[in-house]
Amino acid sequence: MKFVAVIRQVPDGESRLKIEGGKVDLGGVTMILDQMDEWAVEEVIRLQEKHGGESVVVALGPERFEEAIRTALAMGIDRAIHLVAEGYLDPITQAEALAKVIRAEAPTLVFTGGQQADWDSQALGPALAEALAWPVVSWTTQIELEGETHAKAKHDLDEGAEVVRVALPAVFTSQQGLNEPRYPTLPGIMKAKRKELKKVPVSASSKVEILEQTIQEKSRLNKMIDGKDPVAAAHELVRLLHEEAKVI
Amino acid sequence: MDRLISRRDLEFLLYEVLDVEALTQRERYRDHSRETFKDTLDVAYRIAVEHFATHNKKNDQEEPWFDGERVHTNPEVKAALEAYRQAGLFAATHDYALGGIQLPYVIATACGALFKAANIATASFALLTAGNANVLRKYGSPAQQKKYLLPQLEGRFFGTMCLSEPHAGSSLTDLLTRAEPQADGTYRLNGSKMWISGGDHEIAENIVHLVLAKIPGGPPGVKGISLFIVPKYLVHDDGRLGPRNGVRVAGLNHKMGYRGIPNCLLSLEDAVGELVGAPHQGLSYMFTMMNEARIGVGMGAMALAYTGYLHALEYAQTRTQGRRMHDKNPASPAVPIIQHPDVRRMLIMQKAYAEGCLHLCLYAARLVDEERTAPTPEAAEQARLLLEVLTPVVKGWSSELGIRANELAIQVHGGYGYTRDYNVEQFYRDNRLNAIHEGTNGIQALDLLARKVGMQEGLGFRLWAQEVERTIQASRDTHALRPYAEALEQALKTTAQVTQQLLNKAAQGEVERAFANSFAYLELFGTVTLAWLWLEQARKALGKEGAFYRGKLEAARYFFLYELDKVPLLAERLMRLDDVFLYPEQDWLTTD
Ligand SMILES: Cc1cc2nc3c(=O)[nH]c(=O)nc-3n(C[C@H](O)[C@H](O)[C@H](O)COP(=O)(O)OP(=O)(O)OC[C@H]3O[C@@H](n4cnc5c(N)ncnc54)[C@H](O)[C@@H]3O)c2cc1C
Ligand SMILES: Cc1cc2nc3c(=O)[nH]c(=O)nc-3n(C[C@H](O)[C@H](O)[C@H](O)COP(=O)(O)OP(=O)(O)OC[C@H]3O[C@@H](n4cnc5c(N)ncnc54)[C@H](O)[C@@H]3O)c2cc1C
Numbered sequence: 001m002k003f004v005a006v007i008r009q010v011p012d013g014e015s016r017l018k019i020e021g022g023k024v025d026l027g028g029v030t031m032i033l034d035q036m037d038e039w040a041v042e043e044v045i046r047l048q049e050k051h052g053g054e055s056v057v058v059a060l061g062p063e064r065f066e067e068a069i070r071t072a073l074a075m076g077i078d079r080a081i082h083l084v085a086e087g088y089l090d091p092i093t094q095a096e097a098l099a100k101v102i103r104a105e106a107p108t109l110v111f112t113g114g115q116q117a118d119w120d121s122q123a124l125g126p127a128l129a130e131a132l133a134w135p136v137v138s139w140t141t142q143i144e145l146e147g148e149t150h151a152k153a154k155h156d157l158d159e160g161a162e163v164v165r166v167a168l169p170a171v172f173t174s175q176q177g178l179n180e181p182r183y184p185t186l187p188g189i190m191k192a193k194r195k196e197l198k199k200v201p202v203s204a205s206s207k208v209e210i211l212e213q214t215i216q217e218k219s220r221l222n223k224m225i226d227g228k229d230p231v232a233a234a235h236e237l238v239r240l241l242h243e244e245a246k247v248i
Numbered sequence: 249m250d251r252l253i254s255r256r257d258l259e260f261l262l263y264e265v266l267d268v269e270a271l272t273q274r275e276r277y278r279d280h281s282r283e284t285f286k287d288t289l290d291v292a293y294r295i296a297v298e299h300f301a302t303h304n305k306k307n308d309q310e311e312p313w314f315d316g317e318r319v320h321t322n323p324e325v326k327a328a329l330e331a332y333r334q335a336g337l338f339a340a341t342h343d344y345a346l347g348g349i350q351l352p353y354v355i356a357t358a359c360g361a362l363f364k365a366a367n368i369a370t371a372s373f374a375l376l377t378a379g380n381a382n383v384l385r386k387y388g389s390p391a392q393q394k395k396y397l398l399p400q401l402e403g404r405f406f407g408t409m410c411l412s413e414p415h416a417g418s419s420l421t422d423l424l425t426r427a428e429p430q431a432d433g434t435y436r437l438n439g440s441k442m443w444i445s446g447g448d449h450e451i452a453e454n455i456v457h458l459v460l461a462k463i464p465g466g467p468p469g470v471k472g473i474s475l476f477i478v479p480k481y482l483v484h485d486d487g488r489l490g491p492r493n494g495v496r497v498a499g500l501n502h503k504m505g506y507r508g509i510p511n512c513l514l515s516l517e518d519a520v521g522e523l524v525g526a527p528h529q530g531l532s533y534m535f536t537m538m539n540e541a542r543i544g545v546g547m548g549a550m551a552l553a554y555t556g557y558l559h560a561l562e563y564a565q566t567r568t569q570g571r572r573m574h575d576k577n578p579a580s581p582a583v584p585i586i587q588h589p590d591v592r593r594m595l596i597m598q599k600a601y602a603e604g605c606l607h608l609c610l611y612a613a614r615l616v617d618e619e620r621t622a623p624t625p626e627a628a629e630q631a632r633l634l635l636e637v638l639t640p641v642v643k644g645w646s647s648e649l650g651i652r653a654n655e656l657a658i659q660v661h662g663g664y665g666y667t668r669d670y671n672v673e674q675f676y677r678d679n680r681l682n683a684i685h686e687g688t689n690g691i692q693a694l695d696l697l698a699r700k701v702g703m704q705e706g707l708g709f710r711l712w713a714q715e716v717e718r719t720i721q722a723s724r725d726t727h728a729l730r731p732y733a734e735a736l737e738q739a740l741k742t743t744a745q746v747t748q749q750l751l752n753k754a755a756q757g758e759v760e761r762a763f764a765n766s767f768a769y770l771e772l773f774g775t776v777t778l779a780w781l782w783l784e785q786a787r788k789a790l791g792k793e794g795a796f797y798r799g800k801l802e803a804a805r806y807f808f809l810y811e812l813d814k815v816p817l818l819a820e821r822l823m824r825l826d827d828v829f830l831y832p833e834q835d836w837l838t839t840d
């Protein structure tokens with residue numbers, strides 16, 4: 001069996017982003033493996049630990065994505081394929097480029113992140129499934145293989161969840177609750193250096209072009225407090241007013 | 249923001265200033281690269297933020313407690329150390345064969361700084377264990393290493409250091425704990441050990457105490473001190489745990505800070521101990537751990553100063569109060585306090601102390617790597633000597649400046665800084681310990697002046713002076729740096745004269761008079777050392793674009809204008825050899 005995770009690198013949520021010449025300036029910003037992709041990587045490693053076979057990550061993006069690839073390899077992924085493309089590519093174009101490589105790999109299944117932390121796009125998983133003509137299960141919180149031909153999966157809907165059986169190969173996208181990802185280990189970091197990292201240049205051109213970017217002003221960031229537990233919510237509100245807004 | 253230690257600054261110091269990448273040319277570190285360093289620091293940073301920082305306040309509010317049988321700690325402490333363990337951090341610097349990754353000590357130190365900034369108490373369990381393991385790696389027998397070292401590197405056993413006794417802290421000569429040899433080759437230890445950090449808890453499977461004690465009939469004083477392994481649970485040769493050893497918790501100390509790690513009075517009651525190395529060599533073995541622990545204490549002081557600074561900086565950027573001095577319009581909006589000169593003063597001071605001491609700690613840690621892997625034995629010996637000289641400065645001066653920095657962080661927060669709703673008062677209380685443990689700063693000052701600078705006919709001092717001189721020469725021809733180079737040159741000359749004068753006086757037999765003002769000497773030496781390092785940082789920042797580098801130049805400017813100018817005053821005070829602090833026979837300090 002072969003399990004593939006598709007990953008991206010995004011700015012750390014803690015970073016302060018700046019706009020330079022109408023574009024987000026990533027200079028000096030800490031870049032990390034997208035957290036939803038991290039769940040995908042963890043799940044792929046767990047599937048391999050349980051069923052054997054091979055685990056692979058595929059990334060499409062600029063050279064700097066190599067850092068995120070190293071993180072996945074240090075977590076325990078066997079090898080990586082990096083489709084190198086500088087600049088923005090829309091999800092459909094990305095999916096087409098990825099599909100070529102993934103079809104050639106002929107994996108048992110593919111995992112992607114449910115949503116991208118930087119662009120908030122949820123398109124890549126479904127677009128990739130479409131390009132491969134494979135079924136897709138989005139917002140997966142649980143997966144269990146039934147032999148090599150089917151998987152049973154639980155996935156979130158807006159107001160609930162469904163359990164489905166899906167024919168393999170298929171694409172799954174990750175959702176919070178899928179797993180608790182491990183940290184890379186120090187020995188893992190050293191081993192990652194010796195793992196295969198294949199670079200494939202990509203020359204696709206994006207069908208969508210970004211003309212200008214702006215960043216939401218901090219003053220307009222509205223914070224929603226979960227009101228399920230009113231006592232906790234009140235404490236949280238007081239804390240925010242005190243520590244962040246500093247008005248009480 | 250996490251506000252631990254700036255990753256950007258760490259990278260600047262490690263790569264642009266200290267050229268740590270050059271270590272990857274050494275055989276021991278051959279498999280490493282800037283990438284493996286970065287990835288290791290990334291993991292450390294994440295675990296520090298996600299598992300250590302999260303319970304720092306709880307550790308302070310809910311102290312460990314003793315139920316008469318067991319010592320209880322917050323469950324988050326164990327969870328954090330479990331994440332640390334799983335990542336392989338306990339063994340990081342050790343050989344591959346021992347489960348390590350042969351990580352340079354300087355990178356491990358940078359990781360340690362992150363954990364200490366996040367939660368100094370929880371981090372201390374790990375760092376004590378690392379120090380303990382290093383002693384066993386160097387001096388333990390193969391059998392002892394198998395039984396006690398490997399489980400520590402796996403993070404299953406934790407380590408302590410048991411030097412102090414209720415009546416003897418600074419003066420280890422006077423230790424009373426006795427170790428009686430037994431027919432089976434082991435010893436039975438009896439006595440009390442005071443202040444033992446991590447002395448008991450339920451976090452690890454076992455605790456390996458490294459205990460200093462005297463074998464009856466041995467030479468008097470420090471020459472009669474031996475080192476023993478005393479486990480909490482006896483360990484069979486095959487590694488299985490046996491019954492509890494005679495190490496009993498007599499009580500916990502209730503501390504001002506560092507509250508998350510229990511601090512114990514331990515009673516040794518016929519405790520079974522194994523001798524480490526040869527008899528009567530214990531103190532020199534323990535110095536392996538103490539020297540490392542002293543760098544660790546300096547680093548902890550710096551880490552608390554650094555995180556306090558970042559907290560103050562963020563507060564000053566968001567707290568609005570008052571208006572600029574030239575703005576007389578009461579209707580104009582209040583400005584963030586970072587715009588007030590006096591607040592900027594307090595921030596720049598913290599920056600200069602925290603970032604300067606980070607440089608100092610990393611410099612010292614790099615000397616450990618140098619000592620271990622230098623291409624020639626001469627170079628290794630030089631690194632060792634220079635480290636000997638710098639150790640009391642790392643420990644003593646970082647902890648003095650660290651407390652000052654934390655005090656300023658409180659001040660920037662105004663009334664809020666004085667409350668427990670904010671973090672800075674805890675940093676201050678935590679940091680207050682660093683001037684006391686691992687040898688008080690009074691003892692560090694004496695160590696520097698009475699032992700280190702005079703070592704090997706002053707060779708230690710000359711090596712330090714050479715390094716300072718190298719930076720002076722490298723800066724002298726740069727227009728922007730020339731005034732700093734000249735000021736440092738003058739300060740270096742002054743320090744050499746003062747050192748000569750004091751050592752001569754001591755050699756003439758006036759030891760007390762020569763060394764009575766050793767604390768001022770530590771201040772002098774520490775100030776010149778930091779000025780040297782700030783010039784080095786300025787040199788590497790000069791000509792580079794961006795606010796980060798500009799900030800480095802400004803902090804260097806502050807340091808030379810406001811700190812180095814203390815040198816003539818301190819020197820004069822030292823050269824005078826006055827006797828204000830002498831004549832203990834007289835009862836001038838009486839209150840009647
Ligand atoms: C929280 C905490 C944790 C600790 N953890 C450990 C641990 O894990 N293991 C361990 O073994 N110890 C530990 N210690 C002990 C620590 O190292 C000692 O407290 C320290 O060495 C000082 O010893 P003392 O407390 O007996 O003070 P004293 O030695 O009584 O010193 C009191 C004062 O007199 C000064 N003084 C003493 N002798 C001289 C001298 N000759 N010249 C000039 N001034 C002098 C000191 O500088 C100090 O200001 C810990 C202490 C604390 C508070
Ligand atoms: C325990 C406690 C008891 C108190 N008791 C009382 C009481 O009984 N009655 C009462 O009325 N108040 C009381 N206070 C309030 C106290 O007087 C204020 O905390 C103090 O005046 C500082 O104000 P602040 O806390 O708002 O800090 P801020 O005014 O926000 O100051 C924060 C920092 O900015 C600096 N700063 C602010 N403005 C300027 C400026 N223009 N130029 C340069 N630096 C500036 C300050 O020096 C400080 O370092 C108490 C405070 C505490 C902590």
